[in-house]
Amino acid sequence: xxxxxxxxxxxxxxxxxxxxxxxxxxxxxxxxxxxxxxxxxxxxxxxxxxxxxxxxxxxxxxxxxxxxxxxxxxxxxxxxxxxxxxxxxxxxxxxxxxxxxxxxxxxxxxxxxxxxxxxxxxxxxxxxxxxxxxxxxxxxxxxxxxxxxxxxxxxxxxxxxxx
Amino acid sequence: xxxxxxxxxxxxxxxxxxxxxxxxxxxxxxxxxxxxxxxxxxxxxxxxxxxxxxxxxxxxxxxxxxxxxxxxxxxxxxxxxxxxxxxxxxxxxxxxxxxxxxxxxxxxxxxxxxxxxxxxxxxxxxxxxxxxxxxxxxxxxxxxxxxxxxxxxxxxxxxxxxxxxxxxxxxxxxxxxxxxxxxxxxxxxxxxxxxxxxxxxxxxxxxxxxxxxxxxxxxxxxxxxxxxxxxxxxxxxxxxxxxxxxxxxxxxxxxxxxxxxxxxxxxxxxxxxxxxxxxxxxxxxxxxxxxxxxxxxxxxxxxxxxxxxxxxxxxxxxxxxxxxxxxxxxxxxxxxxxxxxxxxxxxxxxxxxxxxxxxxxxxxxxxxxxxxxxxxxxxxxxxxxxxxxxxxxxxxxxxxxxxxxxxxxxxxxxxxxxxxxxxxxxxxxxxxxxxxxxxxxxxxxxxxxxxxxxxxxxxxxxxxxxxxxxxxxxxxxxxxxxxxxxxxxxxxxxxxxxxxxxxxxxxxxxxxxxxxxxxxxxxxxxxxxxxxxxxxxxxxxxxxxxxxxxxxxxxxxxxxxxxxxxxxxxxxxxxxxxxxxxxxxxxxxxxxxxxxxxxxxxxxxxxxxxxxxxxxxxxxxxxxxxxxxxxxxxxxxxxxxxxxxxxxxxxxxxxxxxxxxxxxxxxxxxxxxxxxxxxxxxxxxxxxxxxxxxxxxxxxxxxxxxxxxxxxxxxxxxxxxxxxxxxxxxxxxxxxxxxxx
Numbered sequence: 026x027x028x029x030x031x032x033x034x035x036x037x038x039x040x041x042x043x044x045x046x047x048x049x050x051x052x053x054x055x056x057x058x059x060x061x062x063x064x065x066x067x068x069x070x071x072x073x074x075x076x077x078x079x080x081x082x083x084x085x086x087x088x089x090x091x092x093x094x095x096x097x098x099x100x101x102x103x104x105x106x107x108x109x110x111x112x113x114x115x116x117x118x119x120x121x122x123x124x125x126x127x128x129x130x131x132x133x134x135x136x137x138x139x140x141x142x143x144x145x146x147x148x149x150x151x152x153x154x155x156x157x158x159x160x161x162x163x164x165x166x167x168x169x170x171x172x173x174x175x176x177x178x179x180x181x182x183x184x185x186x187x188x
Numbered sequence: 189x190x191x192x193x194x195x196x197x198x199x200x201x202x203x204x205x206x207x208x209x210x211x212x213x214x215x216x217x218x219x220x221x222x223x224x225x226x227x228x229x230x231x232x233x234x235x236x237x238x239x240x241x242x243x244x245x246x247x248x249x250x251x252x253x254x255x256x257x258x259x260x261x262x263x264x265x266x267x268x269x270x271x272x273x274x275x276x277x278x279x280x281x282x283x284x285x286x287x288x289x290x291x292x293x294x295x296x297x298x299x300x301x302x303x304x305x306x307x308x309x310x311x312x313x314x315x316x317x318x319x320x321x322x323x324x325x326x327x328x329x330x331x332x333x334x335x336x337x338x339x340x341x342x343x344x345x346x347x348x349x350x351x352x353x354x355x356x357x358x359x360x361x362x363x364x365x366x367x368x369x370x371x372x373x374x375x376x377x378x379x380x381x382x383x384x385x386x387x388x389x390x391x392x393x394x395x396x397x398x399x400x401x402x403x404x405x406x407x408x409x410x411x412x413x414x415x416x417x418x419x420x421x422x423x424x425x426x427x428x429x430x431x432x433x434x435x436x437x438x439x440x441x442x443x444x445x446x447x448x449x450x451x452x453x454x455x456x457x458x459x460x461x462x463x464x465x466x467x468x469x470x471x472x473x474x475x476x477x478x479x480x481x482x483x484x485x486x487x488x489x490x491x492x493x494x495x496x497x498x499x500x501x502x503x504x505x506x507x508x509x510x511x512x513x514x515x516x517x518x519x520x521x522x523x524x525x526x527x528x529x530x531x532x533x534x535x536x537x538x539x540x541x542x543x544x545x546x547x548x549x550x551x552x553x554x555x556x557x558x559x560x561x562x563x564x565x566x567x568x569x570x571x572x573x574x575x576x577x578x579x580x581x582x583x584x585x586x587x588x589x590x591x592x593x594x595x596x597x598x599x600x601x602x603x604x605x606x607x608x609x610x611x612x613x614x615x616x617x618x619x620x621x622x623x624x625x626x627x628x629x630x631x632x633x634x635x636x637x638x639x640x641x642x643x644x645x646x647x648x649x650x651x652x653x654x655x656x657x658x659x660x661x662x663x664x665x666x667x668x669x670x671x672x673x674x675x676x677x678x679x680x681x682x683x684x685x686x687x688x689x690x691x692x693x694x695x696x697x698x699x700x701x702x703x704x705x706x707x708x709x710x711x712x713x714x715x716x717x718x719x720x721x722x723x724x725x726x727x728x729x730x731x732x733x734x735x736x737x738x739x740x741x742x743x744x745x746x747x748x749x750x751x752x753x754x755x756x757x758x759x760x761x762x763x764x765x766x767x768x769x770x771x772x773x774x775x776x777x778x779x780x781x782x783x784x785x786x787x788x789x790x791x792x793x794x795x796x797x798x799x800x801x802x803x804x805x806x807x808x809x810x811x812x813x814x815x816x817x818x819x820x821x822x823x824x825x826x827x828x829x830x831x832x833x834x835x836x837x838x839x840x841x842x843x844x845x846x847x848x849x850x851x852x853x854x855x856x857x858x859x860x861x862x863x864x865x866x867x868x869x870x871x872x873x874x875x876x877x878x879x880x881x882x883x884x885x886x887x888x889x890x891x892x893x894x895x896x897x898x899x900x901x902x903x904x905x906x907x908x909x910x911x912x913x914x915x916x917x918x919x920x921x922x923x924x925x926x927x928x929x
Contacts, residue, residue, distance in 0.1 A: 033249075051303045062224075062302055067216035068209020070428070072379040073461045077860035080379050108209035117207065125203035128828045131658030133206030134380040134428025140207060163867040166860060168379050168429050169658045170835025171828060172871045 037101045041066065042110025050097040057081045057092035059100075060107060068108035068137045072166070079165030082138040082145075083107050089145035108137035111144060120144055120182045127181070129174035135167045143179040152183035192671035192742065197824030201677070202426075202662045211426045214398040215383035215458050222385070223252055224302040225447045225457040226309040227440065228295040229466065230287045233321035233532045233853025237285045237294055237314055244311040245297055250304030252451045254312065256295035257282050260446060264414030270404045272435050272694060274535060275336045276503035281439040282446065287316060288502055289534045290853030291466025293439055298447050298455060321532035323850045325473045325498050326370070332496040332527035335506045349514060351579070352521030354481075357490035361481025365557045369478070369550040370920040373498070373846040374471040376539050377865060378657075380428020381461060382468055384444040387454035393445055394421045399434045400655045400695040406687040408437040409445060424685040427657040427695075431836075432538035434657075435696050438468050465858035469537020470846060472497040474509060476550040481521075486564050486572045488519040493551065499528045500535040507543030512628055513551050514580035515786065517573040522580075532853060538696060540836060541896035544629055545903070549840075549921070552625035552904035557917065560610075566624055566908070567594050567603060567792075578786030586785035586885035589816030590626065593792035593879055597624070597814040600877060601794035610915035618798035618807075621913025627791035627815070627901030631702065631892040634693025635777040638707035640669065640715050642770045644762035646744035647679040650711070654684040654704045655695035658832075659895055660825035664701055665708050667821055668889070672712035674741020675758075682708075690773055698789075698893025701821060703776055706888045711774035716741065718772065719758070722765055729761065730754045776888070785885045789892035791815035793837075793905035796872075799913040804925035808838050808906060809872045816879040818892040823878070830876035830898045837902020839866045845922050 033052045038045070041064065050059055057074075060066045060083070069092055072080035076094040083092045084106040092105075111118040120143050123129070130136040142165045146152060151161035158176050167175065205211040230237070242254040260282040281293055295312050299305035322328060334347045358364060385396040393415065399405045402422040410417040427434065444457040459467060474497045481490035493513040499505045510524035559566040571594060577584045598604065606622045607613055613620035638652045650669045656662050662682055670677040683689065693703050717736050723729040731739070731746060731754070740749045747755025762768070781787070794812045799805070811834050820826045843864035847857045857863045883890050903921065910928070911917050918927050 051301060053303045053307065058302055061216070065218050066209075067212070070213075070379070071215075071381065071458070073860045075461065075859055075861060077461075078379055108207075112208060117204075121207040124207050125199050128200070128824050130203075130206060131660070131825075131828055131832060132378070132380065132427060132429040133202070133211055133658070134213060134378070136206050137209045159868040159871065163869040166379060166865060166867055168377055168431075168865060169828075170832035170866065170871075172835060172866075172868045173831055173874055174828065176868060 035098055037097060039100045039102065040104045042106055052098050054097045055093050056095040056097045056100055059097040060092065066107055066109055070134055070137055072135065079142060080135050080138040082141045082165065084141060084145060089142055108140050111140060118144065119185065120178060123178035123182045127174040127178040129178045130171050131169035135165060139165045139167065139175055146179060147183045147186060152180055155180065193667040193677050194671045194821050198663060198667060198677065198822055200660055200663045200825065201666050213380055213426045213428050214385065214396050214424060215456060217385055217396045219385065219387060219454045221453050223298050223300060223451055223453045223455050224305045225296050225298045225444060225455045226305040227293045227443060227463060228297065228309050228312045229463065230290055230292040230294050232287055232316045232318040233290040233323060235287050235316045235318040237287060238317050239315035240295060241313040242295065245308040248304065248308040248311060250300040251308045252298045252300065254295060254297050255282060255447060255450055257284055263412055266411040266414055268408055268411030274503040274505045278503065279439050281442050289466065289500065289532055291463065291855065293443060293467065296443050296447050298451050321853050323531055323533065323848060323853050325529060325531065326475065328529055329475055329496055332529045335504045335528050337504065337506055347526045348524065350523040354490040354492050354521040354523040357521040358479060358481040361489050362484040363482045363558065363561050365480045365554050365561060367478060367554055367557060367919055369476045369553065371474045371546050371549065372921060373473045374539065374840065374844045375465055375846055375863060376431040376433035377860065377863065378429030378431060378433060381459045381464055382434065382438065382440060383458040384441045385454060385456045386444040386448040388448055391415060392419050394423065395441065395445065396423050397441060398427055399424045400427065400430050400657055401435060402653050402685055402687040403691055404694065405437045405441060409441060412442050413445065422687040424655065427655055430657040431540045432542060432696055433468050435538055435694055436469065440467055461860060462858040465846065465855045466534060469535060471539035472499065472505065472536040474546045476509065478550045478554040480554050480558050482558055482562065486562050486569050488517055488573050490521040491519050492523045494525040495547065496527045496529050498533065498536065499530055500533050501530045503535040504528055505536040507538065509543040509547040512544055512547050515575065515578045516551065516626060516628055517570065518575035518579060519573065541629060541899045544896065545840065545900050548625065548628065548900050549904045552901060553907050553919065556623065556908040556911065565608065567598055570594060570626060581786055583784065583786045586787045587818065587881055587883040588790060589879045589881050590790045590792065593790055593814040593816055596877060596879060597792040597794050597812055600875065601812040603794060610912055615798060617801055619801050619913040621797045621799065621909040621911065623905050623908025623912050624792065624794045625901040625904035625908060627793055627897055629698060629789050629897040629900055631787040631789055631886050632697045632699040633702045633778040633887050634699050635775065636692045636703040636707040637690030637773055637775045638704065638711040639690050639771065639773040640711040642673060642715050642758065644759055644768055646675055646758045648673055648675060650680060650682045650708055651689040652684055652692045652704050652707060653687055653689040654692040654700055656684060657695060659829055660822060661700055663825060664821045665704060668705050668708045669712050672709050673715065674746065675744050679744065698895040698897065701891045701893055702887045702889065705821065705891060706776035707774055709888055710776055711772050714774050715770055715772045718770060719746065719761060722761065728764060730756055781885050787886050789815065789817040789894065789897045791897055791901060793901040795905040795909045797906060797909040797913055799910060799928060804928035806842055806910065806923065806925065807872065812875045814877045814879060815894060815897060816881045817894045817897060818881050818883040818886060819890040820878055821891060826894050827876050829894050831874050833898020834874045834902050835866050835871060836899050838870060838906065841903035841906040841921060841923055843922050
C-alpha cells in the first residue's frame with residue numbers, strides 16, 4: 026500500500042498522431058489507458074490487457090507495440106501513432122481502404138490493432154509471401170475470423186506500395 | 189423488390205467508422221463526471237462469505253465507494269424471463285453472502301480513475317466458509333437429470349424422443365457403431381470485453397451496453413430495479429463480437445447500475461478478460477453417445493443419440509444437442525435422450541450454433557465411422573440416406589439442397605481423388621487426410637418491427653432495435669430498404685441498437701435477416717402503398733390509379749414497370765401533397781409456415797489436414813464449404829460469415845478448451861494466452877460457395893441466415909480428416925498433438 030500523501034503522478038511529453046502534448050499520468054497507467062480513458066482516443070482497443078490479443082497495437086516511433094503492456098510513464102519523448110492517425114489528409118490510408126474492399130473485419134473491434142499491425146508489417150518487409158504475412162500478423166487475434174481478408178488486404182497494399 | 193443492391197457484394201456501410209477507429213463501442217462513450225468500477229470476485233466455488241474487509245480499499249486514493257452484500261441496496265429482482273432465459277432463478281448479485289461459483293462478484297469498487305479502482309479492488313480481503321463443490325463433469329455423469337422445461341408440453345426441447353423401435357432395429361442391424369464423444373467447455377471470447385456505462389437521472393436509467401438484445405436488457409434491468417421498462421434506455425450501436433454471449437444481461441450490467449445509483453454518478457464497468465470466463469456464459473461441456481445401426485448396403489436402420497451437458501446449480505441451460513439426429517439422415521428408428529448435469533458453476537449460454545454444432549460433431553463423426561465400417565465413401569453414405577421429408581415432424585422441407593451441396597463440394601474439393609484407406613495419402617513427412625461432414629441449422633424467424641421515414645428529398649431513415657455484432661446488419665438492412673423504396677443505398681440511413689426503436693427479436697440464431705429484414709421490407713412496401721394511395725385520385729400524377737403490383741421504383745422515382753417513362757419522383761409527389769415526411773411502422777412475425785414446412789439451411793464441409801507423422805502437429809491446409817441458405821442478401825458479407833465459421837470450427841476442433849480446477853472451480857486458463865483460439869498462421873485456404881436456392885416459404889425475403897450454419901460441421905469434417913490421415917479416431921475435443929502420438 027502506498028504511503029499516505031504519495032502522489033503517483035508524473036508529466037509525460039509525447040506526440041500522439043503528430044500532436045505534441047504534455048500529460049499528467051498515473052505512474053501505474055498503461056499507454057492504452059492513457060489513450061482511451063484520459064485522451065479519449067478510443068481507436069486502440071482493450072481486448073485482453075495482457076498482451077495476448079493485439080487489439081491495442083499502436084506505433085511508437087514507427088515500431089508496433091502493445092500499448093496495454095507499455096507504461097505511459099515510459100513514453101516521454103515518444104511519437105505515438107494510433108489508428109486515428111493513419112488516415113492522410115481526410116482520406117483513408119491505403120490499408121484502411123483495402124480492409125473495406127476485402128471485408129477484412131466483421132465486428133470491427135480488433136480492426137484498429139490489425140490495421141496498425143498491418144502498416145508496420147508492410148514497413149518491416151514481412152509480406153514476402155502469404156505464409157510470411159500470416160506469421161507476422163499472428164499477434165492480432167480476430168475472433169470473427171476475418172484472417173483471409175486481412176492477409177489479402179495487407180499483401181495487396183504491400184504489392185501496390187512496392188510498384 | 190426491384191433489382192438493385194440486394195444480392196450484390198456491397199461494402200459495409202459502417203466500414204469507414206470501423207477502419208478509422210470512430211465506431212463507438214459500449215465503453216467508449218464519454219460522459220462528464222464518469223467514475224470507474226472494478227469487480228472483486230470469489231475465490232471459492234461454494235459456501236458463504238464470512239468476512240469482507242474493505243477498509244484498506246476504502247482508504248486508498250481516489251476511492252468513492254466499496255459495495256458488497258454488507259452495504260448494497262436490496263434490489264427488487266422482480267420476476268422476468270425472456271424466451272431465451274433458462275429455467276431457475278438468475279444470480280442476485282451482492283444481495284447475500286452465498287457463493288454459488290468461483291469468480292462470482294462479491295464486491296465492487298468505484299473510484300475516480302480506472303487505475304485507482306483496480307488497485308483498491310486488489311486490497312479487498314474476503315474469507316469464506318467453504319463447502320466441497322461438485323465440479324467433476326465426467327465423474328458426475330450418473331447424476332444427470334431431465335431438464336424441467338422439457339416436461340412442459342410442446343417444449344421446443346423435448347428431452348427424450350423416440351420413433352420406431354431403435355433397440356430392436358439395433359439388435360437386427362448388420363453393422364453397428366457405438367461411440368462416445370466429449371466436448372469441453374468453450375468460451376465465446378469476443379475481442380471486445382463485456383462493458384456497461386450506467387447513468388441515472390432521477391429514476392431514469394440509461395445504459396450504454398454491449399448487447400445483442402437491447403430490449404431484453406431494458407426489460408431485465410427494469411425488473412431487477414423495480415422500474416417500468418420506459419424508465420430504462422439501452423444504447424448499443426456497435427458490438428465488438430458476441431457469438432451469443434450477450435444474449436442475456438449478466439450480473440455486471442446490474443452491478444454498473446447499482447454502483448451508479450450508490451455513488452450518484454455515471455459509472456463505467458468493463459469486465460477483465462479473466463472475469464469474462466466466470467461472469468458470462470459459455471458452451472457447456474458435453475458428453476454424447478451415438479449408436480447407429482445399418483444394413484450392409486448402407487441403409488440406416490437405427491440411431492440412438494444420448495447427450496448430457498453441464499449447467500449451473502441455480503439455472504437449467506438447455507439447447508439442441510441431439511435434435512439434428514432426428515431428421516438429418518433418413519432413418520426409421522430414432523431415439524434421442526438429453527439430460528443436464530447441475531454443477532457448482534455459473535450458467536452456460538448460447539454460443540454460435542448452440543447445441544447443433546456439438547450434436548453434429550458426434551453424429552457426423554459416427555457417420556464417418558459407419559462409412560469405414562461399411563467400406564463406403566462418406567459422401568455416398570449420406571446420399572444413400574438422404575431423406576425425402578423431415579421424418580422427425582413428418583413435414584416437407586421448405587427447401588433442402590443437400591445433394592447439390594455434396595456434389596458441388598466434392599467437385600470443388602476434388603474429393604474423387606481421395607484414397608479411402610487411412611494413412612494412404614502423404615506429402616513428405618505429413619500424413620494427409622480428407623474428411624467431410626454435413627452442416628445444418630434450423631431457420632428461425634422472430635417478431636420484429638421497423639420504422640421507415642421517407643423524406644421529401646428522397647432520403648430515408650429506417651430504425652429497429654436490432655443489433656450488429658459483425659454479420660453486417662447495418663449494411664444488409666440498408667440494401668433491403670434501398671431496393672424496396674427504390675432509392676440509392678447512400679440515401680438510406682439504418683439505425684439500430686436503441687431500446688426506444690421498434691422491437692426486434694434477439695440478434696442470435698441467425699434470425700436477424702429473416703426477421704428484421706422482413707420487417708424493413710414490409711415497412712418500405714407499406715410506404716410505397718401509402719404513396720400510391722395518395723396518387724389514387726391525383727389527376728396531376730402520371731401514376732394515378734396505378735396499383736402496387738405494376739409499380740417499380742429506382743433512384744427516388746416511382747414508375748410503371750411496363751413503361752418506365754411513365755412515372756414521377758418522390759420529391760414531386762411529396763411537394764404536390766405538402767408532405768415533408770412519410771412515416772410507416774410495420775411488423776413481421778412468424779406465421780403458420782412453421783407448421784407446414786420444416787425450414788432449415790444445409791451445407792457440406794470438406795477439409796484437408798496435414799498431420800506430422802512423428803510430432804502429431806495438425807495443420808488444416810484447406811477447406812471447402814458449400815451452403816444452401818436461400819437468398820443471399822450480401823454475398824461479400826455472407827462469405828465473411830462462412831469463413832468466420834470455418835475459423836471458429838478450427839478452434840473448436842483443435843484448440844479451445846476451458847480448463848477448470850476440479851477442487852476450487854477456478855478457471856486456470858482464463859486468458860487469451862492459455863485459452864487458444866485460431867490466429868492468422870493457423871489458417872489455410874478457406875473456400876465457401878453458395879448453392880442457388882429459392883425458398884418462397886421461409887419468410888418474405890426468402891433468407892435462411894448463415895451465421896450459425898457456418899460453424900456447424902466444420903469441426904467434425906476436421907476430425908474425420910484427422911482419422912483419414914492417421915487412422916486414429918479421436919472422439920474428444922480439442923484434438924491436439926499429444927492425442928495423436
